[in-house]
Amino acid sequence: MKAFLLLAHGSRRAQSNEEVQKLADCFGIQNQDEFPIVMAGFMELAEPTISMIVDDAISAGAKHLVILPYFLAAGTHVVDDIPSLVKDSLANYPDITFEILPHIGGAKSMVNLILSVTTEQD
Amino acid sequence: MKAFLLLAHGSRRAQSNEEVQKLADCFGIQNQDEFPIVMAGFMELAEPTISMIVDDAISAGAKHLVILPYFLAAGTHVVDDIPSLVKDSLANYPDITFEILPHIGGAKSMVNLILSVTTEQD
Numbered sequence: 001m002k003a004f005l006l007l008a009h010g011s012r013r014a015q016s017n018e019e020v021q022k023l024a025d026c027f028g029i030q031n032q033d034e035f036p037i038v039m040a041g042f043m044e045l046a047e048p049t050i051s052m053i054v055d056d057a058i059s060a061g062a063k064h065l066v067i068l069p070y071f072l073a074a075g076t077h078v079v080d081d082i083p084s085l086v087k088d089s090l091a092n093y094p095d096i097t098f099e100i101l102p103h104i105g106g107a108k109s110m111v112n113l114i115l116s117v118t119t120e121q122d
Numbered sequence: 123m124k125a126f127l128l129l130a131h132g133s134r135r136a137q138s139n140e141e142v143q144k145l146a147d148c149f150g151i152q153n154q155d156e157f158p159i160v161m162a163g164f165m166e167l168a169e170p171t172i173s174m175i176v177d178d179a180i181s182a183g184a185k186h187l188v189i190l191p192y193f194l195a196a197g198t199h200v201v202d203d204i205p206s207l208v209k210d211s212l213a214n215y216p217d218i219t220f221e222i223l224p225h226i227g228g229a230k231s232m233v234n235l236i237l238s239v240t241t242e243q244d
Contacts, residue, residue, distance in 0.1 A: 004240070011197035019195045019227065027233050034240075066240060070194055072226070073141045075133035104194070105141065107239045111149050117229045118126070118156075118188060 003037035003062035004028070005053055007082055008070040010042030017046040020070065037062050040070075043077060043085065050082070054089040058096055065090075065098035072105035125159035125184035126150070127175055129204055130192040132164030139168040142192065159184050162192075165199060165207065172204075176211040180218055187212075187220035194227035 004027070008020040021040045028038030037060050041053035057065060067086060069078045083100060090096060126149070130142040143162045150160030159182050163175035179187060189208060191200045205222060212218060
């Protein structure tokens with residue numbers, strides 16, 4: 001069973017974290033056949049942490065984790081921190097496989113998404 | 123003449139800032155009829171700053187600025203800092219109009235973009 005984990009930075013502003021959680025919920029509802037487990041977690045400033053959702057996903061039966069760094073640019077969080085945090089979180093689970101997707105800002109369709117935001121205003 | 127300004131956080135990692143700059147360049151190439159001027163700027167840690175690109179866009183002939191906070195969630199940067207920085211940057215330009223779009227993470231199609239990233243891997 002595959003789990004999809006959305007890893008965001010985290011904010012001091014609760015509404016910001018709730019926004020990420022709602023996005024993950026929406027993604028989960030729309031893609032439950034592909035990803036029966038979908039969770040959002042935060043690198044800092046908010047919970048659940050990455051380690052917490054890795055534990056929770058595996059407890060819920062996940063055997064393979066598909067991890068999306070929900071970041072716009074490949075800064076140090078994406079390049080260094082997240083791979084390290086994921087590795088640490090999985091240290092006790094030798095049988096679980098995982099993949100870290102490119103960060104969302106690297107998506108080929110990001111230019112189109114930006115255009116859609118400008119036209120939603122018309 | 124309309125200018126499109128992509129406002130990102132900024133990173134200590136030069137490649138991360140270049141990635142944002144390239145995205146803005148690509149958006150500009152694809153949308154030059156709608157937005158003859160397209161620039162990327164950074165809130166902190168990198169240049170050009172927001173104030174610098176506001177000056178540059180107006181010097182290049184922009185009369186209306188369409189500003190996109192290139193942030194995934196509406197944290198304090200989006201809610202407080204960017205409106206304040208934009209207002210300050212425009213203090214000396216009473217004839218220039220502007221609009222601040224919703225942050226990119228609030229785009230209706232973000233869920234679809236996330237799905238596209240998972241399938242690009244297949």
